[in-house]
Structures are given as structure tokens and as C-alpha cells.
Amino acid sequence: MKLNGAQILVKCLQSEGVEYIFGYPGGAVLHIYDALDACKEINHVLVRHEQGAVHAADGYARVSGKCGVALVTSGPGLTNAVTGIATAHMDSIPMVVISGQVSSAVIGNDAFQEVDSVGITRSCVKHNFLVTDIGDLATVIKKAFHIATTGRPGPVLIDISKDTTIDDIEFGGYPKTINMRSYQPEIKIESSQIDKAIALIIQAKKPIIYSGGGSVIGNADVELIALTRDTGFPITQTLMGLGAYPATDKQSLGMLGMHGTYEANMAMHDADCIIAVGARFDDRITGNLDLFCPYAKIIHIDIDPSSVGKTVGVDVAIIGQVTDALNALSTGLKGKKLADISAWWRQINEWRAVDSMAYQTKAGVIKPQSVIEALYEVTKGEAIVTSDVGQHQMWAAQYYPFDKPRRWINSGGLGTMGFGLPAAMGAKLAEPNSDVACVTGEGSIQMMLQELSTMLQYDTPVKIINLNNGYLGMVRQWQEFFYDKRYSMSYMDALPDFVKLAESYGHIGIKVEKEADLMPALKEAFAQKDRTVFLDILTDPTENVFPMIPSGAGHHEMLLAGRDEMASTNDKGLNLV
Amino acid sequence: MKHIISIQLENESGALSRVSGLFSARGFNIESLTVAPTNDATLSRMTIVSIGDEDIIEQIVKQLNKLIDVVTVTNLTATEHIERELMLVKINVEPSTQADIDQHIDEYAGKIVDVSENTYTVEIAGKSQRIDDFLASLDVSKILEVSRTGVTGVCQKREY
Ligand SMILES: Cc1cc2nc3c(=O)[nH]c(=O)nc-3n(C[C@H](O)[C@H](O)[C@H](O)COP(=O)(O)OP(=O)(O)OC[C@H]3O[C@@H](n4cnc5c(N)ncnc54)[C@H](O)[C@@H]3O)c2cc1C
Ligand SMILES: Cc1ncc(C[n+]2csc(CCOP(=O)(O)OP(=O)(O)O)c2C)c(N)n1
Ligand SMILES: [Mg+2]
Numbered sequence: 001m002k003l004n005g006a007q008i009l010v011k012c013l014q015s016e017g018v019e020y021i022f023g024y025p026g027g028a029v030l031h032i033y034d035a036l037d038a039c040k041e042i043n044h045v046l047v048r049h050e051q052g053a054v055h056a057a058d059g060y061a062r063v064s065g066k067c068g069v070a071l072v073t074s075g076p077g078l079t080n081a082v083t084g085i086a087t088a089h090m091d092s093i094p095m096v097v098i099s100g101q102v103s104s105a106v107i108g109n110d111a112f113q114e115v116d117s118v119g120i121t122r123s124c125v126k127h128n129f130l131v132t133d134i135g136d137l138a139t140v141i142k143k144a145f146h147i148a149t150t151g152r153p154g155p156v157l158i159d160i161s162k163d164t165t166i167d168d169i170e171f172g173g174y175p176k177t178i179n180m181r182s183y184q185p186e187i188k189i190e191s192s193q194i195d196k197a198i199a200l201i202i203q204a205k206k207p208i209i210y211s212g213g214g215s216v217i218g219n220a221d222v223e224l225i226a227l228t229r230d231t232g233f234p235i236t237q238t239l240m241g242l243g244a245y246p247a248t249d250k251q252s253l254g255m256l257g258m259h260g261t262y263e264a265n266m267a268m269h270d271a272d273c274i275i276a277v278g279a280r281f282d283d284r285i286t287g288n289l290d291l292f293c294p295y296a297k298i299i300h301i302d303i304d305p306s307s308v309g310k311t312v313g314v315d316v317a318i319i320g321q322v323t324d325a326l327n328a329l330s331t332g333l334k335g336k337k338l339a340d341i342s343a344w345w346r347q348i349n350e351w352r353a354v355d356s357m358a359y360q361t362k363a364g365v366i367k368p369q370s371v372i373e374a375l376y377e378v379t380k381g382e383a384i385v386t387s388d389v390g391q392h393q394m395w396a397a398q399y400y401p402f403d404k405p406r407r408w409i410n411s412g413g414l415g416t417m418g419f420g421l422p423a424a425m426g427a428k429l430a431e432p433n434s435d436v437a438c439v440t441g442e443g444s445i446q447m448m449l450q451e452l453s454t455m456l457q458y459d460t461p462v463k464i465i466n467l468n469n470g471y472l473g474m475v476r477q478w479q480e481f482f483y484d485k486r487y488s489m490s491y492m493d494a495l496p497d498f499v500k501l502a503e504s505y506g507h508i509g510i511k512v513e514k515e516a517d518l519m520p521a522l523k524e525a526f527a528q529k530d531r532t533v534f535l536d537i538l539t540d541p542t543e544n545v546f547p548m549i550p551s552g553a554g555h556h557e558m559l560l561a562g563r564d565e566m567a568s569t570n571d572k573g574l575n576l577v
Numbered sequence: 578m579k580h581i582i583s584i585q586l587e588n589e590s591g592a593l594s595r596v597s598g599l600f601s602a603r604g605f606n607i608e609s610l611t612v613a614p615t616n617d618a619t620l621s622r623m624t625i626v627s628i629g630d631e632d633i634i635e636q637i638v639k640q641l642n643k644l645i646d647v648v649t650v651t652n653l654t655a656t657e658h659i660e661r662e663l664m665l666v667k668i669n670v671e672p673s674t675q676a677d678i679d680q681h682i683d684e685y686a687g688k689i690v691d692v693s694e695n696t697y698t699v700e701i702a703g704k705s706q707r708i709d710d711f712l713a714s715l716d717v718s719k720i721l722e723v724s725r726t727g728v729t730g731v732c733q734k735r736e737y
Contacts, residue, residue, distance in 0.1 A: 118591060183645050305642070309632070
């Protein structure tokens with residue numbers, strides 16, 4: 001049977017098992033929309049802005065572990081999607097973005113709604129394709145899904161010229177397998193590296209496991225828990241890794257890095273052996289590289305060789321799937337005697353006793369930390385929590401201990417304000433039976449507000465927890481500490497009435513101004529199972545995120561709430577963001 | 578240190594810009610870059626000369642390997658290899674200097690590929706250093722135009 005390119009695309013997506021497409025139509029993709037209209041198996045979610053489409057596909061992918069799919073038109077459709085694509089790229093999220101392109105005959109002519117989509121996205125995708133020949137279409141789609149979901153996952157863009165969607169050919173079916181000589185994501189773990197790692201591990205007197213997003217992406221929670229329990233080692237996790245190892249377990253030291261716990265950062269600093277599992281030694285983790293982990297031998301597990309030795313030199317590199325590597329380590333350690341680390345645990349428990357997450361309450365104001373604690377209580381720690389970017393993001397990460405992976409959904413690498421709400425919508429579609437909360441701030445939420453409309457249309461009830469401090473709080477915090485309290489442009493004037501706003505979108509809005517109203521409001525919100533509820537919670541505008549390693553400082557130089565005056569940063573720190 | 582990196586990549590439109598884009602986006606340096614198809618029409622061979630310390634070159638190789646279109650990456654500098662560059666240079670020749678210039682060209686095994694009024698176009702091939710030396714041996718004011726291909730190279734032993 002002859003099919004046009006648009007029909008072939010839809011058939012291929014069906015064969016890939018695509019359940020949801022998040023998209024927005026336009027001239028270049030009208031044929032595709034026409035073909036989608038005839039397809040019952042794929043649900044299309046019509047967003048209100050292409051960035052929202054990509055974030056929603058991203059949220060869906062992070063929660064389900066499947067590949068997210070977004071569809072946008074040429075020109076402005078594609079440029080609107082770029083922030084979403086870059087966000088997914090930085091956090092290694094599997095995603096296929098399909099964009100329309102002008103007809104091949106006019107490509108390069110500055111045609112209406114033409115942009116060089118492949119050129120614009122090149123540096124923020126894992127790979128991209130321009131398809132101008134219908135004969136290539138099915139193979140390219142197969143390649144795109146293969147590339148997006150294997151190895152270190154990432155977004156892949158398929159740019160399809162309009163004529164390709166109109167032309168027709170005899171469709172030979174979707175390829176079952178694909179082999180690319182230039183892309184071989186299967187990596188076998190080198191056993192010699194495992195042996196070297198074991199030799200370090202059994203001698204370690206001050207070991208620590210530092211686990212990151214790779215443990216979540218690679219679905220390695222079971223293997224991570226096994227290795228951690230078997231060794232009895234302390235474990236700390238990055239912002240992206242939270243949940244792979246249960247945060248409420250006694251071996252967990254919490255998050256590390258700029259806003260990590262005192263015990264996690266001190267343990268990293270003093271450690272003699274660090275096992276890095278799917279983590280990329282980001283600058284939020286390492287702080288001042290000259291002061292980073294001065295005593296440690298480092299074992300680094302990562303599927304991407306370029307993550308290894310990029311910022312920090314390592315002693316043993318284990319390249320491959322995190323599950324394979326952890327299994328190999330566990331097997332290798334069977335029957336081996338480990339060094340006694342009881343003194344190390346005593347030291348760690350002393351650091352723990354410092355209670356770095358303590359915060360001061362103040363009568364008459366709602367502390368943002370207490371909102372997250374209340375959220376945890378009301379949802380029994382079982383909600384999927386998405387977040388935007390800023391102080392509220394850090395508080396959510398710090399005060400909502402995640403015991404399972406794929407429950408904490410946030411933009412870590414790019415730090416994209418606006419991510420939280422559309423991601424929550426994608427998350428809810430991926431897991432309709434879970435409660436989904438979007439922790440946000442009055443700044444961030446205004447970047448993707450329009451998706452409230454999509455959420456009504458597609459009936460994706462989420463609870464929006466707006467920690468409204470009236471400031472671009474994270475910016476204000478840095479200005480307070482490092483710019484002599486010159487609050488340049490960090491104040492949010494003329495805020496909308498969020499309750500009315502939510503109502504005008506057909507949702508429920510609740511304003512919380514008093515501490516006493518917090519619990520009842522949260523309970524009420526979660527009792528409204530099938531409604532999106534916007535909780536506008538007025539929180540302490542002066543609160544800062546602690547602990548904090550000022551940029552430019554070392555792990556052992558961290559500052560604690562109410563105990564340390566925030567000294568100004570050094571020159572090196574001011575150069576960092 | 579100078580490194581010669583040899584890349585085999587899919588002969589597809591856009592593959593070149595993926596490589597050059599990678600270098601500019603990550604602030605890696607490119608001294609020269611040459612690219613052309615090979616005996617296998619589906620493959621191109623690219624040779625890049627870059628300057629950087631070991632850590633940077635290691636990242637360059639890793640990042641290149643990560644590009645989906647790249648099939649193989651070899652750091653030629655790390656192995657026995659042969660490198661060549663070709664230059665076309667226009668030289669002003671006066672009767673008074675001709676003998677001298679002819680001798681230089683001979684010494685460097687150059688070829689005069691075109692002669693026009695008062696001008697030679699000379700082809701010189703060899704290691705880049707040899708080409709530099711040839712140019713240095715000339716009176717600067719006599720050099721009218723220089724076009725160099727950049728380095729290309731191969732491993733002495735078979736790659737695979
Ligand atoms: C305001 C703000 C503050 C922040 N503060 C902090 C902070 O205090 N602490 C903190 O930790 N972060 C913080 N971040 C986040 C930070 O910017 C980085 O995003 C984060 O630290 C990176 O996490 P990661 O190292 O786990 O790497 P990811 O970005 O999650 O990378 C995953 C790594 O695992 C590898 N990998 C992927 N899949 C596999 C697999 N299957 N097998 C093996 N390896 C695999 C990848 O190659 C990659 O190297 C902050 C972000 C923002 C926006
Ligand atoms: C798109 C985008 N623009 C700018 C920034 C820089 N930025 C980081 S946090 C922040 C403030 C966020 O304010 P709000 O959402 O109110 O959160 P709060 O810090 O107050 O909790 C800004 C502007 C960003 N991360 N993303
Ligand atoms: Mg705010």
C-alpha cells in the first residue's frame with residue numbers, strides 16, 4: 001500500500017509504541033497532523049507553547065523511563081522548543097523531537113518560517129537528522145529512537161521537510177533492528193578495572209559512594225542498594241540521583257554539593273575512596289576543584305567516557321552500564337574482607353549531629369522548609385514531585401526525602417525556570433495513579449503558566465505548591481551574600497492574584513497566608529483527586545538556602561544556617577555562576 | 578603540544594559542521610582541518626591538528642568519539658605515522674633572483690607548476706615544518722600568496 005510521509009511517520013511511531021505526543025501544529029506539519037487525526041493509538045496533547053511540549057515529554061520520559069516525543073512546526077515552533085531540548089540534553093533524557101521543515105525545494109531560500117533547525121539544535125541534541133527523502137524516513141526514525149534511548153540517553157531531533165510528508169511510496173514496514181557502524185552503545189565492562197576497583201575498596205578506611213543521575217537513568221536502584229548494603233558504606237546522592245537509594249535509610253547521608261548536607265560534604269572531603277556511580281563531577285558538586293576530595297582515590301562508573309576525567313582526574317575508570325558495573329563490583333567483593341570502617345561511621349555520626357538541615361522558625365511567617373515537610377507528610381512521601389528552579393527547588397530536594405527513583409523530577413543541568421509545570425503534566429500522564437506535586441516559585445511559574453490550560457483540557461490533576469516569597473529568591477540570596485545586598489531586579493512586583501488566575505483556567509486556587517492554614521490547605525488540595533489545585537503559599541521572603549558552599553570554596557568550608565555569617569565569596573567564586 | 582587527530586566519519590551532509598561545531602562550542606583549538614572522501618564513498622577522512630595538553634586532547638578524542646557520525650578517531654601523534662601537507666605559493670621572481678629561487682625550490686623538491694610574468698607558482702609537499710622552512714628561506718617581500726592544505730596523515734601500521 002502506498003503511504004505518504006506523514007502516514008509513514010505515524011505508523012513508525014506506532015511501531016515504536018509511542019503512547020503520547022506533546023505538540024503544536026503549524027504549516028510545515030499539517031500533513032503530519034492530518035495523519036495523526038486518523039490514528040487512534042497515539043494520544044496527542046495540544047500544549048500552549050512548544051517549550052511546554054518538550055518539558056512535558058521530558059517529564060513523561062523521566063517518570064516512565066520511556067522515550068518522550070514532541071512534535072513542533074518549523075521556524076518559531078522549533079525555536080520555542082530549543083530550551084526544552086537543551087534541558088533534556090543536559091540531564092540525559094531520552095527524547096525524540098520531530099519538527100517540520102519547509103519544502104526541500106526552498107530550503108536555504110529564507111522561506112516562510114524557515115530556520116536551520118539542525119544547525120540551531122546541533123549543540124544541544126545527542127544527534128539530529130534532516131529528512132528530505134521519503135525513502136530515508138523510516139530508517140531515520142528507527143535510528144532516532146535507538147540513539148535517544150541507548151548508551152547515555154539524550155534528545156534526538158528529526159527535522160522533516162514538508163514535501164517529504166506529502167510524497168508517497170510503497171511502505172516496506174518499520175525496520176525491526178538497526179545497526180550503525182558509527183554508534184555502538186553496548187560497552188562491556190573491563191574486568192581488569194573491576195579488579196583494580198576491588199583492590200581500592202577493600203582497603204578503604206573512609207569510603208563513600210557518590211551516586212548520580214546515571215543510577216536513575218540506568219534503573220540501577222536495586223544494584224545500588226545491594227552494593228551499599230553489602231559494603232556498609234555511606235552513600236550520598238546528587239540532585240539528579242535522589243531516590244535511587246532510599247533517602248530515609250541510615251546509610252544515606254543525603255544530597256552533596258553546594259546545598260548538600262554537612263555530613264555528605266565533609267565525608268566527601270575526608271574520604272579516602274570515592275565510588276562515583278553515574279555522576280559527572282559537576283561544578284555544583286566539586287566546588288573549588290583545587291580543594292576537592294584531597295585524600296581520595298576515585299573509582300568512576302559511567303557509560304560516557306567523556307564524563308570520566310573531564311573535571312576531576314580518576315584512579316579507576318569503569319566504562320559501561322551502571323547496573324553491569326555495580327553487579328560486577330558486588331560479585332567481585334563476595335567473600336572479600338573489607339577494612340573496618342567503624343571509626344569512619346563514628347566521625348560521620350558526629351557530623352550528622354550538627355544537624356545541618358535545622359532551620360529557625362519565626363512566629364507569624366511560613367517557612368518554606370516547613371511547607372515541604374508538610375507536603376511530605378500529607379503525601380506520605382509517595383508523591384511524584386516536580387520542581388522549577390530556584391530556592392524552592394533546593395528546599396524540595398532537601399526536605400522531601402525520596403525513597404524511590406523517578407519520583408523527583410527537576411532540571412538540574414540547565415536549571416530551566418518554567419520546567420516544573422509542564423513536566424508535572426507529563427508526569428501525571430505517565431503515572432495517572434500517583435499524586436503529582438509541582439513545587440514552584442512565583443517567578444518560575446510565570447514562565448509556563450499557559451500550560452494550566454492544557455492541563456484542564458487533558459485532565460491532568462496536579463497540585464501546584466507555589467512558594468511565593470515575592471522574590472527571585474535564589475538571585476536575591478546571591479545578591480545578599482555576594483553583592484552587598486544590592487537587590488538589582490530580583491523583586492517580583494505586580495504579581496497576579498494566583499487564586500483568581502487558577503480559577504480562570506478552570507482550576508482551584510487556594511491562598512495560604514498563615515502557618516495554621518498550611519496543613520488544612522494541603523490536605524484539601526490532595527483530597528481533590530481529579531482537580532488541579534494551585535496553592536499560593538506566602539513564605540518568608542528573607543529565607544535563604546542552607547547549608548551552602550559558597551562558590552569558590554571547598555567542601556569543608558560550608559556555611560550553616562544561623563551559625564555562620566556568610567562571608568563574601570572569593571574572586572574565583574565570583575567567576576562561577 | 579601539537580596533536581594530529583585522524584577521524585573517519587560518515588560522508589553525510591552536516592558531518593563536518595558537527596566536528597567543527599564541537600571544537601568551537603567546547604573551546605578546543607583547531608590549527609588546521611582537512612576533509613575529503615576516501616576510497617569508500619560512504620566515508621570521509623578528516624585530519625585535525627590541535628594544540629592542547631594531554632587532558633584536553635583526551636577530552637577532544639572522547640568528545641569526537643561521542644559524535645554519532647564519527648566512526649573512528651585516532652590520535653596519530655601517539656603512534657607511528659606519516660604526515661604531509663601541500664602548499665601552493667606564488668613567488669615574485671626577477672631575473673636577478675631567479676637562480677637563487679630555483680635553487681631553493683630544488684632543495685625542497687618543489688615543483689614549479691605555473692610560470693607567468695615575474696611569478697612562479699610553486700607546489701611544495703612534505704611535513705608542515707618543511708613547508709615553514711621553505712617559506713622562511715624566502716625573502717618575505719617576494720611571497721605573493723600562500724595557500725596550504727593543512728596536514729593530512731595516516732598511521733604507519735594498519736588501523737584495523
Ligand atoms: C539552583 C541549582 C542548584 C544546584 N545545586 C546542586 C547541589 O547542591 N548538589 C547537586 O548535587 N546538584 C546541584 N544542582 C544540579 C547540578 O547542576 C547538576 O545537574 C547535577 O549535580 C548533576 O548530577 P549528576 O552528576 O548526577 O549528573 P547527571 O547530569 O545526572 O549525569 C548522569 C551521568 O551518568 C551517566 N549515565 C547516564 N546513564 C548511565 C547508565 N545507564 N550507566 C552509567 N552511567 C550513566 C551520564 O553519562 C552522566 O555522566 C543544582 C542545580 C540548580 C539548578
Ligand atoms: C529561564 C531562566 N532564567 C533565569 C534563570 C536564573 N534564575 C535562577 S533561580 C531564579 C529565581 C527563581 O525565582 P522563583 O521561581 O521565584 O524561585 P525562588 O528562588 O524565589 O524560590 C532565576 C531568575 C533561570 N534559572 N532560568
Ligand atoms: Mg520566588
